[in-house]
Each structure stands twice: as C-alpha cells, then as structure tokens.
Amino acid sequence: MKKVSLRDAYGETLVELGKEDERIVVLDADLSGSTKTAKFAKAFPERFFNFGIAEIDMMNAAAGLATTGKIPFVSTFAIFGTGRAWEAVRQTICYPNLNVKIVCTHGGITVGEDGATHQALEDVANMRNIPNMRVIVPADDIETRQVIRKIAYTDGPFYVRLTREKFPRIFDESYRFEVGKGHVLVEGEDVTVVANGVITSFALLTAENLEREGISVEVIHMPTVKPIDTELIVKSASKTGAVVTAEEHSIIGGLGSAVAEVLVENYPVPMERLGTPDVFGRSGKGWELLHYFGLDEKGIEEKIKKVLERKR
Amino acid sequence: MIRFEPSFFLERNRDIDEVTLRAIAREVRKDILKMTSEAQSGHPGGAMSAADIIVTLYYYKMRHNPENPKWEKRDRFVLSKGHVCPALYSVLARTGYFPLEKLHEFRKLNGDLQGHPDMHKTPGIEISTGSLGHGIGAAVGMALGLKLDKSDSRVYCMIGDGEAQEGSVWEASMAASHYNLDNLVVILDNNNLQIDGPVDDVMSIYPAVEKWKAFGWHVIEINGHDFKEIKAALDEADSVKFKPTMIVAKTVKGKGVSFMENRAEWHGKALSPDLLKEALKELGEIV
Ligand SMILES: Cc1ncc(C[n+]2csc(CCOP(=O)(O)OP(=O)(O)O)c2C)c(N)n1
Ligand SMILES: [Mg+2]
Numbered sequence: 372m373k374k375v376s377l378r379d380a381y382g383e384t385l386v387e388l389g390k391e392d393e394r395i396v397v398l399d400a401d402l403s404g405s406t407k408t409a410k411f412a413k414a415f416p417e418r419f420f421n422f423g424i425a426e427i428d429m430m431n432a433a434a435g436l437a438t439t440g441k442i443p444f445v446s447t448f449a450i451f452g453t454g455r456a457w458e459a460v461r462q463t464i465c466y467p468n469l470n471v472k473i474v475c476t477h478g479g480i481t482v483g484e485d486g487a488t489h490q491a492l493e494d495v496a497n498m499r500n501i502p503n504m505r506v507i508v509p510a511d512d513i514e515t516r517q518v519i520r521k522i523a524y525t526d527g528p529f530y531v532r533l534t535r536e537k538f539p540r541i542f543d544e545s546y547r548f549e550v551g552k553g554h555v556l557v558e559g560e561d562v563t564v565v566a567n568g569v570i571t572s573f574a575l576l577t578a579e580n581l582e583r584e585g586i587s588v589e590v591i592h593m594p595t596v597k598p599i600d601t602e603l604i605v606k607s608a609s610k611t612g613a614v615v616t617a618e619e620h621s622i623i624g625g626l627g628s629a630v631a632e633v634l635v636e637n638y639p640v641p642m643e644r645l646g647t648p649d650v651f652g653r654s655g656k657g658w659e660l661l662h663y664f665g666l667d668e669k670g671i672e673e674k675i676k677k678v679l680e681r682k683r
Numbered sequence: 684m685i686r687f688e689p690s691f692f693l694e695r696n697r698d699i700d701e702v703t704l705r706a707i708a709r710e711v712r713k714d715i716l717k718m719t720s721e722a723q724s725g726h727p728g729g730a731m732s733a734a735d736i737i738v739t740l741y742y743y744k745m746r747h748n749p750e751n752p753k754w755e756k757r758d759r760f761v762l763s764k765g766h767v768c769p770a771l772y773s774v775l776a777r778t779g780y781f782p783l784e785k786l787h788e789f790r791k792l793n794g795d796l797q798g799h800p801d802m803h804k805t806p807g808i809e810i811s812t813g814s815l816g817h818g819i820g821a822a823v824g825m826a827l828g829l830k831l832d833k834s835d836s837r838v839y840c841m842i843g844d845g846e847a848q849e850g851s852v853w854e855a856s857m858a859a860s861h862y863n864l865d866n867l868v869v870i871l872d873n874n875n876l877q878i879d880g881p882v883d884d885v886m887s888i889y890p891a892v893e894k895w896k897a898f899g900w901h902v903i904e905i906n907g908h909d910f911k912e913i914k915a916a917l918d919e920a921d922s923v924k925f926k927p928t929m930i931v932a933k934t935v936k937g938k939g940v941s942f943m944e945n946r947a948e949w950h951g952k953a954l955s956p957d958l959l960k961e962a963l964k965e966l967g968e969i970v
Contacts, residue, residue, distance in 0.1 A: 401845060401879050401886075409879075421879055423848035423886025424815050451814065484724035484790040486798035488765070488813030655792030663792060
C-alpha cells in the first residue's frame with residue numbers, strides 16, 4: 372500500500388476551500404510548516420493568522436472569528452491543541468457551540484523522536500468528553516480531504532486528528548465519508564475489529580492473515596469517534612459476538628471506550644481493547660514505536676485470539 | 684579534552700577564563716551537531732544559540748555536583764526551552780554526570796536521552812520540559828521551595844523568545860516578582876527566531892526589556908555569546924535583592940556554523956552527513 376501524507380492533504384484542501392469561500396480563515400501557533408497550513412498562508416496571507424506560541428489565545432480568537440461569520444480552521448500539534456488549550460476549547464468554542472474546526476497534526480505515538488511531551492495519546496479522550504464537540508480520526512489522505520470539506524460546511528465544532536507520519540492509502544475515490552458513520556471494509560463472521568487512523572490498515576492485514584487460519588474477521592473503520600455509529604457496532608456485534616477495538620491512542624477514553632460504552636448499554640459481548648496502555652510514550656522512530664507498543668497487525672491478532680477464547 | 688574533577692564544581696564563580704569557556708563551547712556545539720545528525724532529528728539551531736550561556740552556567744557559575752546530581756546544596760538549572768536539550772546533555776556529559784558515549788542514545792528507542800528532557804531518565808535534569816511555557820513556572824516553584832527551606836541555592840532558567848509568547852511565561856513572571864524571588868535568574872535566549880520565522884514577524888514580544896521591567900524584574904541586557912558579559916550578568920544577579928533577574932541575551936540561532944547562522948530552517952532540522960562534515964570543519968575538527 373502506498374504511503375500518503377494526511378497533513379499535506381489537509382493543507383491542500385484548505386487552499387481549495389480558501390479559493391471557493393472567503394469565510395475560510397486559518398489560525399496556527401508557530402507550526403504552519405508542520406501542520407501544512409503554510410500552504411494556505413501563502414495563498415491567502417490576509418486570511419491567515421499566526422498567533423505565535425500561544426495556543427490558548429489562538430482558540431479564543433478562533434471563537435471570536437466564528438462569531439463574525441468566519442469559518443476558522445485552527446491547527447497546531449494535537450497535544451497543544453487538545454491539552455494546553457483544552458479549557459478554551461471547552462469554554463469559548465464548545466459551550467457557545469461555535470463554528471470552529473480544530474485540525475491537529477502530530478497525534479499519537481508516531482510523532483516519534485520528539486518523545487512523550489509531544490505524543491498525544493489522550494487527544495481523542497480530551498475532545499470526546501466536551502459537549503457539542505465531534506471527533507474524527509481519518510485513515511488516509513483521500514479520507515482526510517473529504518473530512519475537511521465536510522466539516523467546513525457542517526455547522527459547529529469539530530476536532531480532526533491527523534499525524535506526522537505517512538500512512539498507507541486504503542481508500543479510492545469511490546469512498547464517501549459521512550459524519551457519524553462507520554464503514555465495513557471486510558465482512559466477517561467470527562469477530563469484529565473496530566479501528567481508525569493508521570490502525571485500520573493494520574486491521575486489514577490482520578483480517579487477511581487470519582483468513583488463512585480460518586478465522587473470519589469483520590473490519591469496521593470508524594473515523595467518527597463522536598458521535599459514534601451505535602447502529603453499526605450493535606449490528607456487527609450481534610452477528611460476530613466478539614469485538615476488538617484498535618487505535619493509536621491510550622486505551623483510556625478513545626475509540627475503545629466509545630465502543631465499550633455502546634456495547635455495555637446495548638449488546639454486551641466479550642471485548643478487548645488495543646491501544647497504548649496507561650503510560651507516557653517515549654522517543655524512537657514513529658513506526659518503530661507502533662511495533663514497540665504492539666499497535667500493529669500482530670497486536671490486533673493477539674487481541675482477537677484472546678477475545679475468541681472468551682467467546683467460547 | 685578539557686576535563687575537571689567533580690570537586691571543581693562544588694563552589695560558585697570558578698576560576699575559568701574566556702578562552703577555556705570558548706573551547707568547551709566549541710566541543711559542545713560539535714556534540715549538538717553530531718547528536719542531531721546521528722538521530723536525523725532534533726533541534727540544532729536553538730541549541731547553538733544557547734550553548735555559550737549553558738556552558739558558562741555549568742562551568743563558571745553554578746554550584747553543582749556531577750557525582751551526586753541530587754546534592755542538596757546544588758543550584759538548579761531549568762531548561763524551559765526543552766527542545767534544545769542536546770546542548771544540556773552535552774554539558775552534563777562533559778562535566779561528568781554520565782559518559783560521553785551516552786550521547787549516541789539521543790532520541791533513540793531504548794535510549795535514556797529523550798527528545799525532550801526527562802528528569803527520571805537523565806541524571807542532572809531538574810524537571811521534565813519540552814512543551815513550551817511550563818519550565819519557567821516550575822522554576823518559580825523551585826525558588827519558592829528553596830526560600831522556604833532557607834537554602835542559599837539559586838535557580839537558573841532559560842526560556843526561548845518564541846516561548847515568551849505563551850501567556851504562562853507572563854503568569855510566572857508576575858509570580859516571581861510578586862514573591863520577590865531574588866534567588867531566581869531567567870535567561871531569555873533572544874535569537875529572534877522561532878519555527879515560522881523571525882519573532883517580530885510571527886508575534887512580536889517586544890519591547891521585551893521594558894515588559895519585564897514593568898513586571899518588576901531586574902533586567903540586564905547582554906551579548907549572549909560574549910563570555911565576559913555572560914559572567915558579569917550572572918554575577919550582577921547575585922547582588923540583586925527582592926527581585927528576580929531577567930538576562931536578555933542577544934544571541935544568534937545556529938551560532939558557530941556560517942551556513943546555519945540566523946536561519947529559521949535549522950530550528951528543527953538535522954544536518955546531513957555531508958553538511959555535518961562541513962560544519963565540524965568550521966568548528967575546527969579534523970575530519
Ligand atoms: C506549547 C508548545 N507549543 C509548540 C511547541 C513546538 N515548538 C517547539 S520549539 C518551537 C519554537 C520555539 O522558539 P523559541 O522559543 O524562540 O526557541 P529557540 O529559537 O531558542 O529554539 C515550537 C513552536 C512546543 N514545543 N510547545
Ligand atoms: Mg528563538
């Protein structure tokens with residue numbers, strides 16, 4: 372599978388949107404080269420605002436811009452956008468339910484060498500717990516483009532989590548993203564895997580590998596962590612009777628938690644969660660760290676075998 | 684190689700001349716470039732601008748004990764702009780906190796030298812930093828704690844000029860002056876560059892000197908690459924009473940290597956093996 376840059380897709384889509392719609396404005400906090408908002412800054416300097424290294428101020432200003440009818444896209448690294456600026460996002464963006472789009476790059480462990488301080492393993496949890504906020508974790512460039520276009524014209528706050536590393540492209544142009552909808556990528560009978568981000572590509576590999584062993588895996592890609600696709604999760608769980616979640620995020624508060632909440636209240640089945648355990652990350656190369664934490668096809672396979680034991 | 688016995692560092696204001704400090708700083712700059720180049724990752728630019736000041740702190744000014752990093756009487760250094768830790772790691776290795784070979788572990792999986800300083804993985808690191816704007820607040824807390832203990836240990840902290848855009852830097856500045864922290868000395872590494880360009884283009888912090896004066900600090904302006912001026916400023920801070928001291932140090936990002944100087948692009952980019960050779964040659968290494 373060809374590896375593609377989600378953040379480049381973001382920057383390019385921003386430029387397209389900027390051409391089409393004067394209301395689009397972009398804010399960054401001294402990371403425009405990395406988040407790729409620099410592409411927009413170059414094309415539309417008068418609609419780009421660099422707030423310097425002041426993420427809290429940037430979020431509040433985005434809220435203010437939204438009240439004047441602009442459509443602000445706000446970018447920085449995931450840990451600063453959802454961590455440092457969390458309370459500004461809660462109070463000034465989400466409480467008044469303003470039309471601000473927070474798109475952060477450098478989510479997850481694949482941040483790599485910068486280490487624990489920069490690896491956002493709790494960003495999805497941080498954003499998911501705020502009322503009015505919707506949370507999306509795309510898997511590749513094609514999906515990212517569609518997500519950015521969709522949220523630009525869906526009123527209210529969104530958080531989109533992108534990454535530093537390039538990820539395998541898993542979709543083609545026929546793919547259609549919808550807010551709040553999961554996608555069955557592989558149909559199966561024995562177990563359901565729900566994944567997002569780069570981990571969806573690993574889940575596809577796992578399904579292929581296990582098919583050879585006679586285990587039939589249903590793979591669901593779940594880009595929208597909130598609002599979660601309850602219907603699809605329940606439907607698949609009632610067919611397979613066992614669920615594994617897998618994500619590049621702490622096992623606390625992310626996709627795994629969201630799916631667990633759905634199952635517990637609607638259709639309890641044995642379930643296993645794959646994510647980083649309740650620890651900080653560390654320095655290393657991005658892909659190296661995925662394997663170090665078992666966030667790969669092997670890790671998913673282990674969880675599947677574990678959940679199948681429990682199913683029996 | 685210039686080596687001192689660990690006992691050398693136990694008293695402040697050591698007898699060390701500018702020529703020696705400059706020679707040490709040159710070694711530190713080579714380490715910075717080698718470490719980041721080997722990792723093909725990290726932040727050489729701001730480490731080069733900070734090197735002369737960090738060297739002066741550890742070799743001339745601060746009372747510390749490489750053999751006993753937690754020595755009760757030590758002065759503290761907080762690298763609030765944690766991304767330039769290669770400069771600090773090099774100085775810690777060269778003063779004897781850990782072997783020089785450890786520098787090869789920088790940013791590698793299973794290594795102890797993290798991409799940003801980790802107080803539990805690296806001896807001599809006083810507090811973990813890397814997310815900008817937090818370290819100076821921690822330094823305020825250290826200064827408060829040492830005062831409570833009637834300790835005469837002093838706290839030194841370095842912040843970046845881009846970092847100074849964080850509101851928390853000003854909250855800390857307010858607290859330091861409110862609590863009359865004359866045991867706190869902060870150095871602003873004023874290289875006037877951040878990632879997206881010059882500080883005054885991205886988000887001006889100027890006039891910085893007047894701002895800190897208005898916040899109740901004793902402010903000293905120096906050339907951050909002139910060892911005489913660095914020493915004199917650190918000495919002047921010793922005699923300031925009831926106020927924290929801010930040393931606004933004019934520096935050059937990438938200092939020491941002509942093609943890196945004053946260029947934002949070397950903020951977070953490592954040298955290729957070829958450019959590394961060129962840079963080391965400029966720094967007087969026979970390669
Ligand atoms: C809170 C926070 N926001 C963003 C970053 C990413 N970042 C790392 S270094 C840097 C620029 C720092 O500029 P400056 O403080 O001037 O450092 P120097 O020029 O001394 O390297 C940025 C934005 C960060 N580490 N922390
Ligand atoms: Mg700077």
